[in-house]
Amino acid sequence: MASRAWRSVRARTTLGATLVVAVALLIGAFSFYGILSSSIHASAERAAEQRLDELTERLDGPGGRGIDTLEDEIVQIIAPDGSVRAASEYALDDLGSTALPIVDGASTRTIDRTPMLIVSDDLHGDETLVLAVPIEDSVETLSTVAVLLAVAVPLLLVLVAVTTWLVVGRALRPVTRIRREVDGITAEHLHRRVEVPPSSDEIAALATTMNRMLDRLDASATAQRRFVSDASHELRSPLATIRQHAELAQAHPATTSIDELAEVVSDEGLRLQGIVESLLLLARLDEGAGTHDEAVDLDDVALGEVRRLRSRGVDVDGTGIAAARVVGDPRLLGQLLRNLADNAARHSAGRVAISVIPQGSWVFVTIEDDGAGVPEPERERIFERFVRLDEARSRDAGGSGLGLAIVRGIAAAGGGTVSVDASRWDGARFVVALPLSD
Template identity: 40%
Template sequence: MAADPAPRPRPAPPAEPPPATGATPGGRGRAVGLWRRRSLRFRLTAVASAVLAVALVVSAYVMIGVLRNALLSTIDDSIYQRAREAVSLADAERLPNEMTSPDGTLLQVVDGTGRITHTTAGTDRLVPLLNTAGRAEAIGAAEARFLDGKPYGIPHVLRVRVLSADRGRTVIAARPFSEVQTSISTAGHVLLVGTPLLLILLAGVSWVIIGGTLRPIAALRRGAEEITDTARSHRLPVPEARDEVHSLATTLNAMLARLEKADIRQRALVSDAAHELRSPLASIRLQLEVALGHPEGQDWQETAEGVLEDTMRLSRLAEDLLALARLDERGGTPARSEPVELDQLVQQTVERYGQAVTVRIGDGPMVTTGDALDLGRVLVNLVDNALRHTRTVVLVELRDEGADAVLTVTDDGPGIPELDRERVFDRFTRLDSARSRDEGGAGLGLAIVRETVHAHGGAVRLEDAAPGLRAVVRLPLS
């Protein structure tokens, strides 16, 4: 019988990648997102506390180092002084049999053969703290060194200084370093307990101070929540402190005032426009109703002319409203910024009026920057307004004065009282005088003039022409 074939070994499963160590990008992203979602007060306090913690740790480390060096320097100075005194006594052969040291310094006097001749009480009299090589090395180094005192029966680390005396003698001065270690350990324990307490105290103070600093901002937020479409006249509370929050509140209140003014102006425009539209629409409706109600006796030619007149009035009003809307949309800037030859623009615009308008243009080209169509509309509005009220002819003049071009349109009509010369530039403003809308003006012509001139960086005003009225437009020359 044939033997069964040996089983094939199964392939080992692929090894799984080891788990990644450290923070993953997703974890970092969540941490950053969590940090950003915290309140500004918390983040400022946390950052201030972290900076204070680093500062306190560094200060504690530096203070411990300075304290250790100061105490070490004090011990070194002390043992050096005691060693110098012993050297002086040895050189003068005045060493006492029993040497004393008021500050606990250990002294050994070793002769040239390595035998200890004099010591302080409690010091080994047989074995020097340093052997011959050690003493020679210490003398050459001319500074103190550490020495383990346990081999000599002293349970402390010693600070040792060696000086040479006459006749081959050396003086060994040593002092336990334990007192410095004790002082450093005590200071370390104080800092270990005091630093966290101080950090907690400073964090609490920072929390309170930052909260007080942000309180006016919270008041601004509450004030903003109270402002609604029915309470547009409300303003945000302004803090007494003349700081950045005060400037912010003042700026926001100024912005609210501008928005309120713009809203009132927009509502007034809609209301006035609706009022102006009612008259021609009512007239058209009345004429058509009468014509349809009595077709047999109706003069359709006359009706068509009346409806056309009212339609043209509606068309002019729509064009004026569209022009104002475009000026508002551009935010006080011209539609184009290109060179405009004012002398040619004035000459071409006035030609359409024939003998009713006289033009005078100064010498030399006068070029400004802006939109020729808008500037032409300005001149047309002024001339049309003057023609409605003049008794004879209208005079149009263009001249240059320094860096400006001055355009004037003068009529000899009834004029406008001085108190009303500024008000007539408002939208839908008509005077109850001889210069009212004799021929259906809606009171938008001068408003379009002022806003267009301002968009081109110029100015416009009305002045007495004795008799009549003069409109003066100043535009900057290129």
């Protein structure tokens, strides 16, 4: 199928190039023939008119003196009534008493199967001098040129078609090789790459682009496998806990109370529900699913988080919150700030600061704490899914490891970014940049 497609491309390219060259050659051939024909006829007319002027000066007079001495030219003197008053010997032999036509300018006639150029001029006494000049050489020259063009143009077209076919085939050969190599790369062999030719041309650029695409596919497949593995582990953990307590209650009903089992099932069920909801949200963000975008006062959302954390006994500094409005999904923006606020409260030693600072066309939301901070080598990895640092390995303290991944996904969906560095208290400071509403 692919081979037929490449042959089709090769054939279409050759046909297209041949048609273009054919049109150009035909236009050139007709133009050349027309210009050459006009030039030859104009030259013959000038020569005939020049000879006619010479004859007019020589023969002008009663009776056409000396006309019978012209042996190799067809010359006639025509009376006003159209009869031949005098003629050269050559004209008498070929035409007899038949008069040549009187023309204005120059005209071509065939006399005795010979092409002639006829010109005429007035003499005294209303007589007309008519000269017929053979133009066989000119006609033969034009015929020869026409034959040469009729032969050369098709030969050139054949040469162009063959050359184009070979050149296109040679140009497509590396593309065919790249196609075969890529066609042989399956999901199990995403580590393979296409050989980049040393030509530094479009083919090399195509191979480089293919390799970059394979790099992205390989990274995506690796991340997907890791994500599936981590998700399976995270989902298996609460299910295993529920199953263990259920089996323990079934085996030893006297030692396990219904309330204790219900509490375990409820807690693990809520944890399982949170993981599933987070996974679904991340899937929607990955797919670019549409959100309910509207104008959102980001300062109101931030103040809401300040009040919520203070109600939990956390010392929160909200003095850096300034008015700022963005366009986005209020539910997602609220979850973004809540995830960062909960993360700061979970890792802080007692102090958290939330600020909203508009600057230019952007607004910067900063949430920082006085906890242990994030080591510099881990500052990018913590936004990956199911990643929890050693401090937050426990399920109770560290959550599912999806909160910061959701934060980055929501920020990216809104055209923003999120980063982490050191806070003023050497803890962690998360900075979210979002475009301001117009």
